[in-house]
Structure formats: structure tokens, C-alpha cells
Amino acid sequence: MYPQPMARIDPQDNLADDAGALAPLPWDQHRLSKRTAPKRKPLTLKTIIDGALDVLDREGIEVLSMRKVAAEVGVTVSALYAHVRDKDELLQVMYEHVYSQFRVPEPDPDNWRKQIKDMAHDLRDLLQSHRDMARISMGRYPAGPEMIVQLERMLALFLTAGLPVPIAAKAGDMLSLLVEGVVLESDMWNERGIDGDSGDEVRNYFADLPKDRFPRLTEHGPVMFTDSPDARFALFLDVFINGLALYRTAPAEASDAAATEPA
Structure with missing residues (x-):
């Protein structure tokens, strides 16, 4: 009996059968990883x-x-x-x-005091939303399309309130300096790890001064440190707004009036 001839084996068949068990060749793996790598999001x-x-x-x-x-x-x-x-x-x-988040209200001459207070509190919150933002703000002019729009509305608010042009034109700058100064002071206290709401030690220091040498400081000095930061800010705003009120003219005349000395 003659031996049966062996069937021809195609090497490619074996490779195909075992392909699932084999890792990709190193150069193929590198090529595949490059091909499937996620695209980086564009930088904006x-x-x-x-x-x-x-x-x-x-x-x-x-x-x-x-x-x-x-x-x-x-x-x-x-x-x-x-x-x-x-x-x-x-x-x-x-x-x-x-500052693109800052919004100035539509002018309301009957509520100009409240509008300025609300605007100041909004600005304070905005500057406190990021560390050192008050410091950044103090060294820059208001610029950018959105900021110019709000600056236009702020000037309209001060003019509608009855302020003469030279005062209205500078009122926004004065208000921003007030707010920035308050926030910057708070930031500096925080950096030093000191609670700006705690003034017991300072009050006691003034109260214990020699009364014969410092009669006013011993009597009234502690009052300088009795208010909370919020109460101090509210007082600063009242003084600022009352000062503006001394310059008011009739709202209809505001855009043409010249600055006058307060009575």
C-alpha cells in the first residue's frame, strides 16, 4: 500500500488561525497607536x-x-x-x-443712590471672586467692547442722577478706586493670615494709651475698629454718595452743567 501524500499546508492559514493570540509587531503597534491617538483639543x-x-x-x-x-x-x-x-x-x-460679567443698570433718577450702592456691591463681589483681581484692576483702563458698553451706561447713570459733567465723568473712577481699595486691603490681610473682622487687640491698644497724652485716641480710637468689613464698606459708600449729592443739579440740566463747589 502506497503512503497517502500529505496535504499541502499553507503557512498563511496557520498565521490566520493564530492571529488572535499574537501581539502586534512593535512597528505595527507604534503605527496603530499613532493612528488611534485622540486628537488634542485646539487651544483657545x-x-x-x-x-x-x-x-x-x-x-x-x-x-x-x-x-x-x-x-x-x-x-x-x-x-x-x-x-x-x-x-x-x-x-x-x-x-x-x-469684568465682562459686570452689568450697570438702566438709569433711574428716582433711585440713583440705590443703583450706585448696588453697582458698588456687584463690583466688590466681582473683584473678590478671584485672588489679586483688585490689584490687576487698579493698574488698567477699562477696555474691550463689553467694558466700553458698561462704561457708557455708568456715565449715563451719573448724568441722569443730576451730576454735572465734570463730576459725572470722574464719579466712576472714584467709585472703582474706593471698591478696589477696600478689596485690596482685604486681600492683603488675608495674605498675612489676619482676620480683618477681628479688631479686639487694636481696640484694646488704643483704649490703654495714656489718657493724658492721647485723650481723643483713648476715647474715640476704638470706634475706628468696631465695624465689620461689610459695615465699613456700607459706611464708605454712604459718605461717597452723600458727597456726590452735594453736587447735584436738576437732572435735565446735568449734561450741560459745570461743576460747582459743594455748599
Whole structure:
């Protein structure tokens, strides 16, 4: 009996059968990983601003840098320069972004005092929403399309309240300096780890001064430190608004009136 011839085996058949058990060849694995890697989201100015605000809140303006922000958003420093030239421009766009949330109400001459108070409280809340934002704000002019719109409305509010042009034109600047100063002071106390709402030690210090040398400070000095931060802010606003009221003319004449000395 003649031996039966063996069936021809195609090597490719065996490879096909076992393919599921074999790992890809190294060069194929590299090629596949490159092909299936997820695409990186395009870098936008909004992403940069959000990352910069995170760094600012966590580490403060002194530590904020282009390199820190690049690391925060997961890109190289050079990638940031397609959107902002340097740290100063970065601070400017951060400032404009935060202030884009600020809204000035429609002028109401019958409620001008309340409108100014509400506007000041909104601005204070806005500046307190991010660390060192008051410091950034104090060194910049209001700019950007949205900020210009709000500045126009603010000037309209002061004019409608009956303030003469030279006073109305500067009232917004005075108000912003008041608010920025209050927030900046609070930020500085916080950085030093001191509660600005606790003045017992200072009050006691003034009360214990020699009365024969400091009669006014021993009697009235403690009053300087009796109010909470909110109460102090409310008092500052009352003094500011009462000062504006001394310059008021009839609302219809406000846009043409010249500044006069308060009586």
C-alpha cells in the first residue's frame, strides 16, 4: 500500500488561525497607536484665561507666569504666544474676561443712590471672586467692547442722577478706586493670615494709651475698629454718595452743567 501524500499546508492559514493570540509587531503597534491617538483639543483664548485664573487663585499674581499657565493647560509656552504676547497682555485679557460679567443698570433718577450702592456691591463681589483681581484692576483702563458698553451706561447713570459733567465723568473712577481699595486691603490681610473682622487687640491698644497724652485716641480710637468689613464698606459708600449729592443739579440740566463747589 502506497503512503497517502500529505496535504499541502499553507503557512498563511496557520498565521490566520493564530492571529488572535499574537501581539502586534512593535512597528505595527507604534503605527496603530499613532493612528488611534485622540486628537488634542485646539487651544483657545478662553482655555488660556481659565487656566490663568486657576493659577492666580491658587498661587497669586507674583507666581503667575506664562510658563505656569502653559503647564496648567497642558501646552508649551510657545503655544500661548499665538494668543497673548506676554504676561501683561495675559493680565489684560483676564481683567476683561472677569469684568465682562459686570452689568450697570438702566438709569433711574428716582433711585440713583440705590443703583450706585448696588453697582458698588456687584463690583466688590466681582473683584473678590478671584485672588489679586483688585490689584490687576487698579493698574488698567477699562477696555474691550463689553467694558466700553458698561462704561457708557455708568456715565449715563451719573448724568441722569443730576451730576454735572465734570463730576459725572470722574464719579466712576472714584467709585472703582474706593471698591478696589477696600478689596485690596482685604486681600492683603488675608495674605498675612489676619482676620480683618477681628479688631479686639487694636481696640484694646488704643483704649490703654495714656489718657493724658492721647485723650481723643483713648476715647474715640476704638470706634475706628468696631465695624465689620461689610459695615465699613456700607459706611464708605454712604459718605461717597452723600458727597456726590452735594453736587447735584436738576437732572435735565446735568449734561450741560459745570461743576460747582459743594455748599
